Amino acid sequence: MWWLLLLQLATGAREEALPARPLLGPKPLVFWHSDELHFQVPHDWTLHGPVGTVCVSGDDRVGKSTLLSLWIKNLTQNKAFEFPAGHARTSFTQGLWSAVLHSEETQLDFHLNLCDSQGLKQVPELQQWRLFAANVLVPQVLVYMLINVVQVDQLRDLARMAHQFQKLGNNSQQHQRFGRLSPHLMVLVREESDLAEQDGRNLTDHLEQVLNSPGYEEDKALIRQVFRTREAWSLEELPKEARHALREGDFTAESARSWRWSGEAALKQVLLAIQRRTLLLPQGPELWEWYRSVLATVNSEEETSLERLIGHGERLDVMRRRRRWLQDCFGRVLATLAGVAILSAFSSSLGLCLDRAAGLAWVLLSVCYLGASPLLKMPMRGLAERVCDQLYLKGGEELVKAICLEASSQSAAVLVASVLGLLSYPLFTAQLRSLLKRIPLPSQLHRSFVTLFLVLLALLLSMLQEVLSEAATSTPAFLGAFAVVFLATLLDGITLLQKVLHNRSCTTASAVGRGLHFWIAQRDAEVAALEASADWKLHFRRYSECDTLWRYRRLPLWQSWSRVLQALGLLTWSWLIYPHWDVVFMLGAALNLVDLCVTWAVWLRKRFQPGRDPVEQWLEELQEDSDEEKEEEEMIQDEPPILPETPEEARLRLQIEEMR
Incomplete structure (x- = not known):
């Protein structure tokens, strides 16, 4: 159809006109404050569309930041974009760092949020389980890195973290319902030996074999309960020469080729796991709200925090x-x-x-x-x-x-x-x-x-x-539009209140006149016949009896109500999407601004216009005449009038006299 063609042309022009979006991060979004995790997202991190999140967790100094830097370079072809990694015995990463890759850069169907976690064993126990719980609840895929082989003690470390996470809720129904929040677990074994050449890179069968083996059944069952879907892969050995090259930013070194290939294979599995959960991916603003919700849960000491x-x-x-x-x-x-x-x-x-x-x-x-x-x-x-x-x-x-x-x-x-x-x-x-x-x-x-x-x-x-999605976070534009809509709501509300009070006074005054009409209908047969006619009933089915007297007819309120309700609707909409804005809010603010300008122009014209409105002057003259007539009627009522006697009244008087 013609409108689909127009939409395609406009979309094509938009894609050519918009420049490539800058990469976001890496930045520490989640940081420690005392023993609690706090969250702060930069104001320029705007996302529209689904976002998939991957968190890499594990012990300290196992190469989490280096692996994420490889994934970024593989997806974006940007050689200068990488996670900062410390090259000392103390950990450089604190809390959770994130880097967001736009779908335009990666050619994926979703934006990709890569999350780097602090080493789990470098913090006290309370911070340790809060950090691990955040790693479990935030992403769709959790990558847990080990060294050499999947050993029982390493699984016990993972089970101990899961047990700490289990403290958020302590009943089976919660754990059953938790299944929808459970991330896909990828155990990534960093090889420091030649075992990968014998077993291959896919270690999922080995992981399941270890989880189903005898010994420590409770810990292994806890891992299966928390992580419903899981797999295991190996990461090739990183020689000493390759480590020096990676520290200098050279990820294309020949000595790191095997490690690079195995890291790219793990990335493909991560992306496949996210694609299987496409329907559950949050939108941009929704992702940051989910971050806040997760941190409020892990920082809480209530037993019902996970249930919430x-x-x-x-x-x-x-x-x-x-x-x-x-x-x-x-x-x-x-x-x-x-x-x-x-x-x-x-x-x-x-x-x-x-x-x-x-x-x-x-x-x-x-x-x-x-x-x-x-x-x-x-x-x-x-x-x-x-x-x-x-x-x-x-x-x-x-x-x-x-x-x-x-x-x-x-x-x-x-x-x-x-x-x-x-x-x-x-x-x-x-x-x-x-x-x-x-x-x-x-x-x-x-x-x-x-x-x-x-x-x-x-x-x-x-x-x-x-x-305009790129400019949809401009704070001055939002505040200006909000001020216009709020002013329009205030003025339209005052105008509506004035009309309501005016209509109430007119209704009260009209009730007195309509009450006197009863006596007229009792004395005049024509008026009584008119009230009994079908035309009279049909007319007052369509119009209210309160508007019978033209001097006290009420003002229509539907326009005032529509203005107030639409302004209130725009204010409510701005509250729902704050701090962002969209075309509906800006278009509504622009129309309200035009309406305010027209209203002020009309008021200024009446204020400075020479002379008076002829209709208002005529109404005032009618009011003055009616006041004079009332004074004359009051003077006449002081002296009762003498009316001539009709023939019927004379005949009735004679009959009464004969009876006497």
């Missing part, structure tokens, strides 16, 4: 599945809206039905666009999440658990999108139809052109969001 994280992970799964479903529905709803536009050009008898169908499609389009936004995040300790945690941990009914699964930022985004869609459709269509009336076209085509414009607007928003 598992429930949070289940809510994230619901959010990801719904996001994929909304993304699939966006194109279908857009095609439906285009079909309605074409059909409305050839069918005038279905005008009202097609208009309602177009309005419904526009609302669904808004829901698909905002509900599938990658900027949405879900904090684990939000207000709704705290209430749900209390209900969830108490083992409530299934209905309560289902409601808690829906308590997410995506559900709030769907509600905001519905409100914005319901408000924007009549506003857009009314303005567009008023413009199209000035063009000499058949009226039947107006509805079709309006619907086609909405289709083009939806396509434009989709393309602009991708084009």
